[in-house]
Amino acid sequence: MSEVESVSEYVKLISSDGFVFVIHREAAMRSGTIKNMLVGPVQFKESVESEIPFRDIKAVILEIVCRYLYYKWQYEGSTTEIPEFKVDPEVVLETLMTADFLEC
Numbered sequence: 001m002s003e004v005e006s007v008s009e010y011v012k013l014i015s016s017d018g019f020v021f022v023i024h025r026e027a028a029m030r031s032g033t034i035k036n037m038l039v040g041p042v043q044f045k046e047s048v049e050s051e052i053p054f055r056d057i058k059a060v061i062l063e064i065v066c067r068y069l070y071y072k073w074q075y076e077g078s079t080t081e082i083p084e085f086k087v088d089p090e091v092v093l094e095t096l097m098t099a100d101f102l103e104c
Helices: 032-039 045-049 059-075 089-101
Strands: 010-014 020-024 051-053
Touching: 010 032, 010 059, 020 059, 032 045, 045 051, 059 089
Parallel strands: 010 051
Antiparallel strands: 010 020
């Protein structure tokens, strides 16, 4: 089996509180940090298993990040008006800090 064939179409992102989010690899690649883990020059365990545990990201925040990665994937290069991506005020700061860490 070639390297391309062995790459999963999906990636599991696991929150610090044990929730698992299965998202398309293409959506996950919209995060610079996740992309480096999956396809960087170093063969990370995460790239082999298509599973990334985040010890410091709670499910409520990781769910927002997953929604944003799909949003970014959907509207990337769009020439139409892009709708606002809404985040509840109570989690804005934590979401921004996480987005910064994940380079998205």
